[in-house]
Amino acid sequence: MMLVQFLLCLSILTSAQAATISATQCDNATASAAPNIVFDGRVRANATVTDFDGTSGPFNPDFVKGENVSFSQLIKFPEGEIALFDSSVGAKAIEVTISDQSIFNPGGSNAQTAVRRAELMPRGDLVADNVTTTGIKTLHFSIKPSADRPLNVSHEYLMVFLERADFAGNLFMLRTGTLIGSDGSTKNDLVLFGNTQNGTQTLFTTPFEKAAFNNFALRLDFTQNTIQVFQSTGGAPLVQQTEPLPNDLSGNGDYHVGLNKNPTDPGADSLRSGFQESGINEGMVYGSIFIEDNANSTVTLS
Structure with a gap:
């Protein structure tokens, strides 16, 4: 030492x-010392939806959402929802919603017409120098289905993922619904997948509890290229669910928290072909969003 x-x-x-x-x-x-939080996305109790349109909040006000739609139109504050790590800092849960207008158009001329998206990303100035994608970092979040805006689980949804900086793939993804190419047997589960450039292996699966928050901590070792899963429901402390699992975490990039609804029956270009029904009004509730440095500390469990 x-x-x-x-x-x-x-x-x-x-x-x-x-x-x-x-x-x-x-x-x-x-190793038991308190970890340092390198990004805190927990939303303060007095926050308003307009905070998501500017730089007073922790998230990027510009990405990812439909054209001519502001985050203040997409964010809601569900009543009575308190996630595992929110109460200790006076934070509240948020609901991220999608509609027929949730068509992302990167660059203004490349609309993803077959996908509906609304995802929060950390503000760039708060996560400079790849602070959240180097060393050993743990992403915490809690997730719960919206009581008022249920998902259509005949579709596949990405709800939390880490996208490479070069946009060439995702380093991990948390999905639910009828996964593209599957028989739908896990449509009511939460399924964690690994790097999309390495075969997109299933790393962890658990039932998607509807009446309580589903709490996660993903310990990401960017040096050893492993993911370790901690999980619980409701107010219960997180429990280790896996050993560190091999998974390529190279490429840095941005964390996404929200809804990315894929089409059914997609063609070769799943961003622009496939079926999406009209009249979409769906949401997902999130809380306890933060990233801690665990290079010299253990994962926070409660």
């Missing part, structure tokens, strides 16, 4: 502990 780490350890212990602590014990104590 390096001297500076040992001295840091002693600084967080009582005088009685420090008098007898060994280097091995100090390693364990340091």
Whole structure:
């Protein structure tokens, strides 16, 4: 153990502990130190929907959403919803919604006409220098179906994912609904998939609880290229569900939290071919969104 780490350890212990602590014990104590939060997306209790249209909130006001639609038209505050890690910081849950107008048109001339999208991304100035995609970072979030705007689970939905900086693929994706190319057997599950450039393997599956928040922490080791899943429901502390699983996490990029609704019967170009019904009014409730640095600490479980 390096001297500076040992001295840091002693600084967080009582005088009685420090008098007898060994280097091995100090390693364990340091690993239990409080992690540093590198991005906090928990929405303060007094936030308004217009905060999502500017830079007073933690999310990018410009991406990802339909043309001529503002986030203040897409964000709602569901009553009585308190997620696992929100109450301790005075935060509240948010609902991200999609409609027929949720057609993303990157560059203004490349509309994704077969997809409906509304996704929150961290503001770039808050996550500069790839701070959330290097080292060992853990993405926390809680997710719950909207009581007023249910999904049409005959479609596939991406709800949380990390997109490569070059837009060439996703490093992981949390999906639900009838997954494209599947028999629909997991349409009421939450399914975590790995890197889309490496065969998109299934990493973890759990039933999608409808009456309570589904809480996740994804420990992402960008050096060792692994994902470890912690999960719980309601107000229960997170529980380790997997060991670190191999998954290519190279490419940096941006986290997306929201709804990306894929078409049914997509063709070769699934962004622009396939079926989407009209009259879409769907939503997903989120809370407890933050990213912590776990290089020298354990994952926060409660």
